[in-house]
Amino acid sequence: MSIAIDIRHKIGALDLHAAFDIAEPGITALFGPSGSGKTTIINAIAGLLRPDHGRIVIHDRAVFDRERHINLAPRKRRVGYVFQDARLFPHLSVKANLFYGHKRSDSPLTRSACDDVIAMLGIGDLLSRRPNLLSGGEKQRVSLGRALLANPEILLLDEPLSALDQARKNEILPYLEHLRDTQHLPILYVSHAIDEVARLADQMVVMEDGKTLARGSVFDMLGRTDLGPLAGQFDTGTxxxxxxxxxxxxxxxxxxxxxxxxxxxxxxxxxxxxxxxxxxxxxxxxxxxxxxxxxxxxxxxxxxxxxxxxxxxxxxxxxxxxxxxxxxxxxxxxxxxxxxxxxxxxxxxxxxxxxxxxxxxxxxxxxxxxxxx
Known part of the structure; x- marks a missing residue:
């Protein structure tokens, strides 16, 4: 599985030019300060935003190509998206939320595979509840399950822990680690929290002011002091x-x-x-x-x-x-x-x-x- 992104887009004061590729399963952290274009990039991958120029290829399939007038609808891109605030349907049960994308997928998982995802995320006991009865960590696990049950070719996580307190973050981090280590799909993880990146990511793409500064192994990247977003007083490490x-x-x-x-x-x-x-x-x-x-x-x-x-x-x-x-x-x-x-x-x-x-x-x-x- 591979993803190639080379897009340009002007939105407000941001002049985005993102160019990178992801060649292997695992977590690639899209890292940088607020306003560097991270969410704009994953919105473009998901089909929620049409870039001014460029192309996006997922598994040798162009989902966006401005010159060739290709712009697949979001549901045809086989992209799973987990937002910062879970965005569960409040009038549906956890079970109905989970299977919302599954029912609309062109390549749905088998019921056995769905059961495995539910078990992996530890949400089997929550199926009859409504979202208003869930903790923040439980909501994010359900949102993650909903994305996975649609059988995506790539998973996009837009700062999924940023709205959680430290206790809820500690609750969900092991599930993200298990997902990384057991699911064979590329995961693009948006974050500006260096501790999350160090714990979860295999690869990093560093953004600043809409530009792709560097890309590489998390083992190599976190020690670099020549990259603005990584060179803050408390960020550089090993x-x-x-x-x-x-x-x-x-x-x-x-x-x-x-x-x-x-x-x-x-x-x-x-x-x-x-x-x-x-x-x-x-x-x-x-x-x-x-x-x-x-x-x-x-x-x-x-x-x-x-x-x-x-x-x-x-x-x-x-x-x-x-x-x-x-x-x-x-x-x-x-x-x-x-x-x-x-x-x-x-x-x-x-x-x-x-x-x-x-x-x-x-x-x-x-x-x-x-x-x-």
């Missing part, structure tokens, strides 16, 4: 693949392995051999010239300074290699630390130096992957 090695006897912490280094994180509840991804914010990484003794931080990792980049303020972004490599293999995994320029000068930091990255366990977010990394 996403690393890791493997659970063991746990302490009292199940207080989990021990992980990544690039030959041991990481200690709060207990993940996962068995040895499980694959996870770690999100480490640059602001949570300290640098020491020597391994500090008698410190509460559990992660004291030998690294090498690979790059030092300045910001617009008085801080620096330091790229740290987690392994020195053997010259023939892949480049080492990297960490990113954000420190003051004064600290860097005080420590006399320079590219090529061997230093220690110091990270508190409680600042590391670890999340399970079911399909590898």
């Amino acid at each position: 996403v690393l693949p890791a493997k659970v090695v063991s746990r302490d006897p009292k199940s207080i912490v989990s021990f992980l392995e990544c690039s030959g280094q041991r990481f200690v994180v709060p207990f993940l509840g996962k068995r040895s051999g499980s694959l996870v991804r770690l999100h480490i914010r640059a602001r949570d990484v300290m640098i020491a010239r020597a391994a500090p003794p008698g410190i509460s931080a559990n992660n004291i990792l030998p690294t090498r300074i690979m790059d030092i980049a300045g910001n617009s303020g008085d801080t620096l972004d330091i790229t740290l290699g987690l392994g020195h490599g053997d010259g023939d293999g892949p480049p080492p995994r990297t960490l990113h630390a954000r420190i003051t320029a004064w600290s860097a000068a005080r420590l006399k930091l320079a590219i090529g130096q061997d230093v220690f990255a110091v990270i508190k366990s409680v600042t590391v977010d670890g999340h399970m992957r079911q399909d590898g990394l």
Whole structure:
């Protein structure tokens, strides 16, 4: 399954020019600040907006091509759309909402497959309720189920967690992870929340002022400091693949392995051999010239300074290699630390130096992957 987008559209002050493709199943985050054109793009994919120029191709089928006068109606595009506010029909039961798109689909799922989706989302006990009796998280799960039961070729999620409080977000995030890991369809996930992107996304497309700035693996993109939307004071960080090695006897912490280094994180509840991804914010990484003794931080990792980049303020972004490599293999995994320029000068930091990255366990977010990394 693949999607190719190359469109231009003028709407108000926004001059949108979006050009990117999605070649594999999984979640691609469409990331950028408010007003960068993210929702306009997915509205164009869904057929809710006709771009001024360009084309949109889903699985080798042009659903929009301005020059060839192709503009398929939304229901013919096989696109599932989950909005910020769920948009369930208030006069229908949960069951009727779920099967609304299914009944109108040209390629509906079998009833057995529908039952599997309902079970996956944990909404079987809600079928007789009306939307006004659902929590925010339940509404979003029903909205997600309605989109999936229509058997789409692509799923569009427009900031589906933005209207939820943190408790409801924590409720629905595992369902989105399960969807990513078990459903073989491309998912375009609109967000400006870096924590959601780090936890869920496989790929990223970064937008700013209507322009596509960059696209790539979430592991590579989140460490970049040269992209405006990612270079904010609290955004730059690292996403690393890791493997659970063991746990302490009292199940207080989990021990992980990544690039030959041991990481200690709060207990993940996962068995040895499980694959996870770690999100480490640059602001949570300290640098020491020597391994500090008698410190509460559990992660004291030998690294090498690979790059030092300045910001617009008085801080620096330091790229740290987690392994020195053997010259023939892949480049080492990297960490990113954000420190003051004064600290860097005080420590006399320079590219090529061997230093220690110091990270508190409680600042590391670890999340399970079911399909590898």
